[in-house]
Amino acid sequence: MDLAYIPSPSTGVIHLGPIPLRGYAFCIIIGVFVAVWLGNRRWIARGGKPGTVADIAVWAVPFGLVGGRLYHVITDYQLYFGEGRNWVDAFKIWEGGLGIWGAIALGAVGAWIGCRLRGIPLPAWADALAPGIALAQACGRWGNWFNQELYGRATDLPWALKISEGPNRVAGTYHPTFLYESLWCVGVALLVIWADRRFKLGHGRAFALYVAAYCVGRGWIEYMRVDEAHHILGVRLNVWTSIVVFLLAVTYLVLSAKLRPGREAIVEPDREPSGGSEPAAEAGSEPATAKAGAASAVKAGSESATATAKAGAGAVPKAGSEPAVKADAPQTGPDADPKAGATAEDKTTGGDEAAGAKAPEAKKL
Secondary structure, X not given: OOOOOEOOOOOOEEEEOOEEEEHHHHHHHHHHHHHHHHHHHHHHHOOOOOOHHHHHHHHHHHHHHHHHHHHHHHHOOHHHHOOOOOHHHHHOHHHOOOOHHHHHHHHHHHHHHHHHHXXXXXXXXXXXXXXXXXXXXXXXXXXXXXXXXXXXXXXXXXXXXXXXXEOXXXXXXXXXXXXXXXXXXXXXXXXXXXXHHHHOOOOOHHHHHHHHHHHHHHHHHHHHEOOOOOEXXXXXXXXXXXXXXXXXXXHHHHHHHHHOOOOOOOOOOOOOOOOOOHXXXXXXXXXXXXXXXXXXXXXXXXXXXXXXXXXXXXXXOOOOOHHHHHHHOOOOOOOOOOXXXXXXXXXXXXXXXXXXXXXXXXXHO
């Protein structure tokens, strides 16, 4: 008798009136939201605009769903096109059956289209989204729990998964490979986040690290599964796929680090730098003021244009100084006596008509 085990849900769908609410679909949707949320935070931290990740996900997600389903149907075609099978079932995605390899491959095509439309590099966007994709897979694997599918060999371990009798399955307790992969994906996400902060991964290397790390886990987890699958040389097809994709990801990591070291300095070229207009305003303020002062001096028709321009630029001569007397007052007036000791204001009011007209204008400036 099994003393401890993980129970399976009695059903994977509940009905809200005529509308079926499927656990598998909910897990996929939650995963998409988690990926976009985390990807958006990482994209902004790298200098991108808020909302860019979601805009590109509008392209990537539908392409990914189609690609995942196509991969599953092609690699398990006997489930839909064999004798006694109904090919229409190939479109029933809610019953389970998404291949991650096809989802990533065709999803990348959708992401490339979205990136082209926004004018941003696909590798930078993929780096920002990489740990979010791993978390999305962690969430999506719980859809297999709702459907009681993709479990491993029989076991009596305390964390064994109890499977009930049903189509294409035998009641018993099995390795919960869905749980193993879910936890592995969480670990992959944490690894990518740590490595990205530690080594400043760029040009698609964070995404390549995610792919390589996921393939390592998928290889040994796939080896434990007992569901029907194609074999090559006695090894399941997805194990071979994991090996090939792992080698490709590692090769990209090595070559990219040599050919394009470092990280992209700009991920969205059309983004305005913060505070970019302030230096221009500061640099242009003094000449503009000087020009205003010079224009006022020309309009007045005085001989003190230079002094007025300096006053407009912030270099106003002190009242009562000798240069101001020489510039604004005639030398023959009653106030021209240097011993009088009068202020500049007294001298301008006691001078001729032209000098009297200059004092208010200079004061206005």
